[in-house]
Amino acid sequence: MPGANVPHVAKSEETRSLIVTTAMRLFTENGYDRTTMRAIAAGAGVSVGNAYYYFSSKEQLIQGFYDEIARQHLDAARDRIDGETAFAARLKTVLLCWLDIAEPYQRFGTQFFVNAADPESPLSPFSDDSSAAREASIGLMREVVDGSDVKLDPELRGQLPELLWLFQMGVVLFWVHDRSAGQKRSRMLVERSVPLLARLAALSRLRVFRPVSREIVDLIQDLAKKD
């Protein structure tokens, strides 16, 4: 039973965290590829085999790190959109907030998202292993919509958080390829695409646009089935 003084459990958790901390430090210092498992183990003062006892692969080591970014983003974004009621402003804030938090890690974040692009990898944003993080992110987008005063086709409203999450994945994809200073191209993408999205969403209530809007929602729903 876990308690305040159960030394062996604490020790184990300590070793685990020591390994992941060392790994993150070395990744940021030298990049993912140039950091070897031997170096991580040596830096943490354990054997290679021990690192593999806690993490099943080198890839796995960054999962914890990914969770950390996601957690920071949720907290910071919730804080920043509090009180704001305009849909576009809320969405823009959430996305820019992600760019802020992820900025220091872009260098090896790239490597991370390359691994994540593998559909077989548990790091894929679409995988079962990522479903908790994914649901949390979609939940944030739901807050963005629900906390705003935007008027929407009700059909669209239910689906919108998921669509916004997909859009965020698109922004991340762009960010991974973004080599501009301070990722200012990614910021431009957000600054300018968000108002457009907001206008498109508003247009969804127009009669000419409605059937198209409905069909888009239907299609996404069908594609999401059994995935």
Added chain:
Amino acid sequence: MPGANVPHVAKSEETRSLIVTTAMRLFTENGYDRTTMRAIAAGAGVSVGNAYYYFSSKEQLIQGFYDEIARQHLDAARDRIDGETAFAARLKTVLLCWLDIAEPYQRFGTQFFVNAADPESPLSPFSDDSSAAREASIGLMREVVDGSDVKLDPELRGQLPELLWLFQMGVVLFWVHDRSAGQKRSRMLVERSVPLLARLAALSRLRVFRPVSREIVDLIQDLAKKD
């Protein structure tokens, strides 16, 4: 000077092609990861070092293969859209044609596109090394637009081929993650999204929609600058 009977040059080219052929066979048989460079070399009856004399890496081996798919797609798609004048039909045909041609290779195609997701990799669709193939694909999309009778906002018309190419990249991304039999989910995506795109494109001429449409085009143009 290359001629009909310059045996040593022919020999070199023969070895190169023998290696790539063997590699492709083994990749399709066993998958990319499970095929070792040693196995490829052995299968081709050469030494490992020799394979590296012709191809600088294992990744590089699939570049030739990628070019082959692209070439087949260009030929087959041009053939299939000949005579068709409806924009939606032309676009749908081109995209479904790609799915047809790529189908046998989905198994290790996945691995290929994972490598391609790395922005640093020469295999990235956005890299300089891929610019020739990229331009060819965009050119095909231009044929799709120009050979059709679609009426468009002229601002949009110039940019549309590039946008359609981007859309195709999106379809490929979906396809990579598609585990359904015969990739029927990807086919559904194409079948149903293309008519929607066509309707959206047509809507671009409506007064309410125009400013939005213009801004989208501007944004894409700015984002494409110096990239």
Added chain:
DNA sequence: GGTACTTCTTGAACACGTTCAAAACAAGGA
């Protein structure tokens, strides 16, 4: 305290992609 059981740790060994110095081969000129 001794004994069985689980958790944790080790480092040698393996398989793979990749490199490289050296050898083999080809071709042209003396």
Added chain:
DNA sequence: TCCTTGTTTTGAACGTGTTCAAGAAGTACC
């Protein structure tokens, strides 16, 4: 025929991620 120069081929060796049998350390029960 021998020498020179450039191309092609070799396979041992290196560095890497990963595995695994073995042992050490800790825990629980008698």
